[in-house]
Amino acid sequence: MKGFARIAWREVRLSWTGGGLWLPIVFYLAVATLFPFVTGPDKALLSRVGGSILWIAALLASLLPIERLVLPDRQSGVLDQLVLRGWADEWIAAAKICGHIIGFGIPLLLATPVAIALLGVPDEKALALVLGLALALPAFAGLGVTIAALTAGLNGASALGGLLLVPLAIPILIFGAGTLDDGATNALQLLAATSLAMTALAPFAAGAALRAARD
Amino acid sequence: MPDSQAASPTIILDRVAIIRGSRLILRNFSLEAESGELIWVRGANGSGKSTLFRALSGLLPIASGTAETRGAIALCDDNLALDLDQPLEKAIGFWTTLDGISPQRLSVAMETLDLGSLAGLPVRLLSAGQKKRGALARLLASNASIWLLDEPYNGLDQANVARLDAAISRHCEAGGIAFVASHIAPTVNVGRSVVIDRPLVEAAI
Numbered sequence: 001m002k003g004f005a006r007i008a009w010r011e012v013r014l015s016w017t018g019g020g021l022w023l024p025i026v027f028y029l030a031v032a033t034l035f036p037f038v039t040g041p042d043k044a045l046l047s048r049v050g051g052s053i054l055w056i057a058a059l060l061a062s063l064l065p066i067e068r069l070v071l072p073d074r075q076s077g078v079l080d081q082l083v084l085r086g087w088a089d090e091w092i093a094a095a096k097i098c099g100h101i102i103g104f105g106i107p108l109l110l111a112t113p114v115a116i117a118l119l120g121v122p123d124e125k126a127l128a129l130v131l132g133l134a135l136a137l138p139a140f141a142g143l144g145v146t147i148a149a150l151t152a153g154l155n156g157a158s159a160l161g162g163l164l165l166v167p168l169a170i171p172i173l174i175f176g177a178g179t180l181d182d183g184a185t186n187a188l189q190l191l192a193a194t195s196l197a198m199t200a201l202a203p204f205a206a207g208a209a210l211r212a213a214r215d
Numbered sequence: 216m217p218d219s220q221a222a223s224p225t226i227i228l229d230r231v232a233i234i235r236g237s238r239l240i241l242r243n244f245s246l247e248a249e250s251g252e253l254i255w256v257r258g259a260n261g262s263g264k265s266t267l268f269r270a271l272s273g274l275l276p277i278a279s280g281t282a283e284t285r286g287a288i289a290l291c292d293d294n295l296a297l298d299l300d301q302p303l304e305k306a307i308g309f310w311t312t313l314d315g316i317s318p319q320r321l322s323v324a325m326e327t328l329d330l331g332s333l334a335g336l337p338v339r340l341l342s343a344g345q346k347k348r349g350a351l352a353r354l355l356a357s358n359a360s361i362w363l364l365d366e367p368y369n370g371l372d373q374a375n376v377a378r379l380d381a382a383i384s385r386h387c388e389a390g391g392i393a394f395v396a397s398h399i400a401p402t403v404n405v406g407r408s409v410v411i412d413r414p415l416v417e418a419a420i
Contacts, residue, residue, distance in 0.1 A: 003313050080274055085313065
């Protein structure tokens with residue numbers, strides 16, 4: 001278990017060094033900043049759709065780190081050395097997902113109040129938004145690591161990753177945006193269930209992809 | 216190192232075939248190695264030395280035949296597996312702490328390859344030979360009784376080749392097994408040399 005934490009912490013360290021911490025967050029906030037320029041500073045409109053925009057922004061921001069999640073470790077032999085030490089690919093994937101939740105998810109959650117203020121999301125929706133994002137981030141991390149493992153080494157991996165992520169993220173987005181509706185208590189439970197299922201399945205999918213790509 | 220050696224490591228390969236990608240790299244390959252042996256693996260480029268090591272490490276499946284290994288395996292190949300942004304000692308330390316190896320043992324291994332003065336330097340600033348020594352230090356520090364060294368002399372200067380050979384010879388005297396795949400002979404007593412040649416290159420599927 002100590003080893004698991006160590007591998008996960010290495011992921012966190014890697015994601016917080018070399019601009020990895022700020023890039024997705026700045027991107028996330030940039031989307032929140034740009035949107036009012038397009039729609040015009042219509043307070044009523046922004047308060048209605050602001051939460052949904054932040055869901056899209058969070059999903060897109062989660063695509064940014066995909067290229068560095070698996071490929072560098074495969075190329076540098078880190079994955080080989082872990083497997084050699086008896087780590088199952090599923091455990092390696094699970095550690096990477098945990099590291100990604102902390103390394104990417106927590107900064108994103110911390111930036112969310114700023115984004116909420118930028119778009120003027122009303123208070124009652126803001127709470128549902130933060131809660132919903134917190135529930136969905138493990139699923140985003142699981143999808144991110146799975147897609148990274150599937151596309152590592154392919155040409156145009158990041159573009160392909162985007163294409164793969166979109167259909168897989170739809171359930172999360174539907175329930176996530178659903179939580180923003182007034183009096184939508186069930187949406188939060190459905191979102192939690194979907195996120196749990198995705199997070200639980202992701203290590204197996206990503207682990208299988210890691211194993212299949214080893215040669 | 217004797218304290219950490221597993222009781223008599225052995226490797227027995229019996230008519231093993233290994234497929235990499237869709238190519239049959241090794242076939243009908245048999246090999247036995249026991250405690251204390253230093254085996255020099257020779258063969259032309261692409262003859263399957265690295266593939267053999269990867270299969271022994273469990274990174275590649277064995278397509279047919281039986282393979283039995285007893286004892287932990289440490290592999291040092293072309294891939295450094297060290298984080299480039301980290302100081303050398305911390306980069307190697309990631310692996311030694313994962314293996315539950317004491318920091319003292321790590322510093323001894325680093326001193327063995329004359330890396331003491333480089334401990335604080337980020338790995339990306341090291342020269343090719345220094346990086347290679349870093350990867351070798353991880354293997355030296357490990358508790359593994361079977362060492363697989365793939366082209367360990369690449370980039371090493373004379374003095375460090377001698378240091379590495381001395382370490383390999385100590386490892387074997389302590390009961391370990393060392394496989395050295397190299398185009399130049401180790402300068403210490405080689406127990407046996409295995410030549411991998413592959414007259415037949417054929418598609419597996």
